[in-house]
Amino acid sequence: MFELFGFCVRTLPYFAYLCPEVRPRGSNCGRLSYTEAARRQASSSGKDGQEPALTTRSAGKRGTPLSHEKPHHKQSTPNPNEKRMTENILSETVWMPLQTIYNKELLVGEYLREKHIEYYIPMSYELHEAHGDPEQGRRTLVPAIHNLLFIRCRYDEEWCRRFVRESPHPVYFLKRERAGNGFCTVGEAEMQNFIRATNPDIEGTRFVNPEKLKGKKGTPVRIVKPGPLYGVTGTFVRYGGKHYIAIQMPQSTTLIKVSYTWCELIE
Structure with missing residues (x-):
C-alpha cells in the first residue's frame, strides 16, 4: 500500500500536466509555452468572428500587427499652377x-x-x-x-x-x-484706354453716335506725345473737317482732338 501511495506521489506532476483542470495553483509545470498561448489566443479570437492579428518577430519588433487591408493609395494633389489658373478664371x-x-x-x-x-x-x-x-x-x-x-x-x-x-x-x-x-x-485694357481718353480735363473731346462714322476710313494709331494721353490707342479719322482719334465703344464713340504729329502708326 505504501508502494502504491509512493507511485501516486511520483506520477502526480505528470498527471497534472496532462489534465489542466486539476493543476495545483502556483505550479510552474502547467504553464503554457509562448507558442501554445499564441495559438490558443488566435483560436479563441477567431470564434468571435474576428480575424486574428498576425505577429512578426523576424523584423525585430515583437507583437507588431500585420495589416490585412489593401494599401492606401495617396490621392494625387492638383497641380498648383492649374489651381491658380482656375482661380484666376473664376x-x-x-x-x-x-x-x-x-x-x-x-x-x-x-x-x-x-x-x-x-x-x-x-x-x-x-x-x-x-x-x-x-x-x-x-x-x-x-x-x-x-x-x-x-x-x-x-x-x-x-x-x-x-x-x-x-x-x-x-x-x-x-x-x-x-x-x-x-x-x-x-476687356480691362480696352476699358482703361477708354477711361484715359474720356478724362474730363482734356478739352475738345466729343462723343458721337458710332453710326456717324460708319464707312469712314481710318488708320490705327497710338499717341506718343508725353502727357495724359500718352499710350492711348485708337483710329485716326477725319470728321467734320477736323482730325480726331476715335475710340469706339458700345453705343458711343469718343473723338479726341489731336494732331497727327502726336501719333505713330500701329502695324
Missing part, C-alpha cells in the same frame, strides 16, 4: 455696358455705390452761368453720354438678369447680338 472681372432711360445714369450710379459695385460714367465739364452775374460762369461736371454707364463685375448672365429685376431704376444690359442671349463685355 475671379476674372469684366466691364459691361449698362443702359438706362430718362437720363437716370447718376441715380443708377448711386444705387451701384450702395451695392459696392464699381462703375464708370464718362463725364465732361459744362459752363453754367452764375446766379446774379451772367458774365461769370462755373464749370460743372455732367454726364458726357446720357443713359450709358459701365459696371465692373464677374460675367454671370443669371446675376445680370437678377440685377435688372431688383434695380429700382429701369436698366438693361446690352446684348452681343440682337437675337442672342449673351451680354456685351469690354
Whole structure:
C-alpha cells in the first residue's frame, strides 16, 4: 500500500500536466509555452468572428500587427499652377455696358455705390452761368453720354438678369447680338484706354453716335506725345473737317482732338 501511495506521489506532476483542470495553483509545470498561448489566443479570437492579428518577430519588433487591408493609395494633389489658373478664371472681372432711360445714369450710379459695385460714367465739364452775374460762369461736371454707364463685375448672365429685376431704376444690359442671349463685355485694357481718353480735363473731346462714322476710313494709331494721353490707342479719322482719334465703344464713340504729329502708326 505504501508502494502504491509512493507511485501516486511520483506520477502526480505528470498527471497534472496532462489534465489542466486539476493543476495545483502556483505550479510552474502547467504553464503554457509562448507558442501554445499564441495559438490558443488566435483560436479563441477567431470564434468571435474576428480575424486574428498576425505577429512578426523576424523584423525585430515583437507583437507588431500585420495589416490585412489593401494599401492606401495617396490621392494625387492638383497641380498648383492649374489651381491658380482656375482661380484666376473664376475671379476674372469684366466691364459691361449698362443702359438706362430718362437720363437716370447718376441715380443708377448711386444705387451701384450702395451695392459696392464699381462703375464708370464718362463725364465732361459744362459752363453754367452764375446766379446774379451772367458774365461769370462755373464749370460743372455732367454726364458726357446720357443713359450709358459701365459696371465692373464677374460675367454671370443669371446675376445680370437678377440685377435688372431688383434695380429700382429701369436698366438693361446690352446684348452681343440682337437675337442672342449673351451680354456685351469690354476687356480691362480696352476699358482703361477708354477711361484715359474720356478724362474730363482734356478739352475738345466729343462723343458721337458710332453710326456717324460708319464707312469712314481710318488708320490705327497710338499717341506718343508725353502727357495724359500718352499710350492711348485708337483710329485716326477725319470728321467734320477736323482730325480726331476715335475710340469706339458700345453705343458711343469718343473723338479726341489731336494732331497727327502726336501719333505713330500701329502695324
